[in-house]
Amino acid sequence: MKKIGGLQLSRKVNEKVANLKPSGIRRFFDLIIGREDVISLGVGEPDFPVPWKIREEMIYSLEKGITSYTSNQGLPELRNAIAEYYEKFGFKPDPDRIIVTTGVSEGIDIALRAIINPGDKVIIPEPCYVSYEPLSILAGAEVVKIPTTPDFKPRYEDLVKVGKAKAIIINYPNNPTGVSYSQKDLEEIADAAIELDAIIISDEIYSELSYTFKHTSIASLNGMEDRVVVLNGFSKSFAMTGLRIGYAIAPDEIFEAMLKIHQYCMLCAPVTAQIGAIEALRNGESDLERMRAEYLRRRNYFVRRLREVFEVRMPDGAFYVFPKINANSEEFAERLLFEKNVAVVPGNAFGECGEGYIRCAYAVSMEKLKEAADRIVDFAKRIG
Numbered sequence: 357m358k359k360i361g362g363l364q365l366s367r368k369v370n371e372k373v374a375n376l377k378p379s380g381i382r383r384f385f386d387l388i389i390g391r392e393d394v395i396s397l398g399v400g401e402p403d404f405p406v407p408w409k410i411r412e413e414m415i416y417s418l419e420k421g422i423t424s425y426t427s428n429q430g431l432p433e434l435r436n437a438i439a440e441y442y443e444k445f446g447f448k449p450d451p452d453r454i455i456v457t458t459g460v461s462e463g464i465d466i467a468l469r470a471i472i473n474p475g476d477k478v479i480i481p482e483p484c485y486v487s488y489e490p491l492s493i494l495a496g497a498e499v500v501k502i503p504t505t506p507d508f509k510p511r512y513e514d515l516v517k518v519g520k521a522k523a524i525i526i527n528y529p530n531n532p533t534g535v536s537y538s539q540k541d542l543e544e545i546a547d548a549a550i551e552l553d554a555i556i557i558s559d560e561i562y563s564e565l566s567y568t569f570k571h572t573s574i575a576s577l578n579g580m581e582d583r584v585v586v587l588n589g590f591s592k593s594f595a596m597t598g599l600r601i602g603y604a605i606a607p608d609e610i611f612e613a614m615l616k617i618h619q620y621c622m623l624c625a626p627v628t629a630q631i632g633a634i635e636a637l638r639n640g641e642s643d644l645e646r647m648r649a650e651y652l653r654r655r656n657y658f659v660r661r662l663r664e665v666f667e668v669r670m671p672d673g674a675f676y677v678f679p680k681i682n683a684n685s686e687e688f689a690e691r692l693l694f695e696k697n698v699a700v701v702p703g704n705a706f707g708e709c710g711e712g713y714i715r716c717a718y719a720v721s722m723e724k725l726k727e728a729a730d731r732i733v734d735f736a737k738r739i740g
């Protein structure tokens with residue numbers, strides 16, 4: 357064990373942090389750094405620039421010298437715009453129950469820290485986004501994972517089996533599977549949450565990228581507004597990943613608790629991004645439609661090609677395909693990278709039940725996607 361000034365290093369670091377596994381996605385990113393020859397379907401990041409109108413508003417605001425802190429909760433104009441915008445997902449939240457966050461990432465963190473007491477159970481249906489488990493553990497929770505293969509939907513019976521839980525984290529359209537939840541699916545989850553007396557943390561970051569049916573927020577279901585924390589943001593819908601902007605809509609007490617944490621650890625979300633976000637919600641619809649149409653075209657093409665060699669469920673949304681590869685996912689991803697210069701993420705990075713799958717993000721140009729599809733199909737045929 358390493359020693360610094362006579363103190364054992366392990367004692368210097370919080371035990372929970374020291375025991376966290378490194379992200380399975382990160383490992384694959386590291387392998388492709390600086391490799392121009394690789395087509396990366398690994399990154400869950402839009403390949404579009406931030407729409408020009410949004411950039412323009414942010415540039416003007418900088419020219420005007422608007423660079424100070426905003427109120428902790430976020431600009432009232434932005435919170436009002438979010439409240440009106442959310443109506444399209446089924447309910448109009450009170451702007452006073454909205455916190456503008458530094459991305460959905462912060463929203464997940466403060467929602468968990470606001471509600472978890474040590475040892476409380478948090479249910480995480482898997483495969484799922486990589487931060488849910490580590491952030492739950494850091495908040496002091498006991499994580500209960502529920503595998504959702506093969507249809508990737510959490511079922512009432514599986515959820516209520518847990519007996520007692522403080523929270524259920526859901527994400528739809530889903531990263532990594534692309535699956536979204538219908539009204540009936542949402543009702544099952546809502547009924548289970550009531551049965552367990554659990555709070556639902558609903559990560560709706562891909563709500564705008566829904567292709568099969570219109571996105572409905574679970575908070576809009578009868579009787580659910582008081583037990584749902586809705587998280588959403590601008591990273592995926594408006595291609596604003598690096599601007600770090602999102603928001604949380606939370607019921608009374610949970611809202612107060614989240615705001616307390618946010619005010620101490622973040623003060624406020626970046627002001628320039630908040631100004632960009634106002635423009636996005638006011639005038640961004642045509643940009644949204646343009647990007648959504650392009651993702652849809654890519655999805656249809658890519659799924660058709662992958663079906664030549666794999667079993668592929670048609671994704672309902674987001675920009676991911678999660679084919680079943682019938683091989684060890686890490687070995688497959690590594691060989692694909694070294695032999696064919698295509699980067700994908702092994703499915704087990706999103707939970708054990710993701711083993712045997714890979715995640716491919718189609719957030720690359722059609723030209724690159726075609727080339728990647730040729731290489732993947734060729735590789736899969738060769739290894740049989």
Ligand code: PLP
Nearest residue numbers: 400459460461485531589591602
């Ligand atoms: N939630 C999900 C499901 C995601 O896929 C991501 C990013 O990939 C995030 C949250 C993080 O979003 P943000 O950039 O708003 O922090």
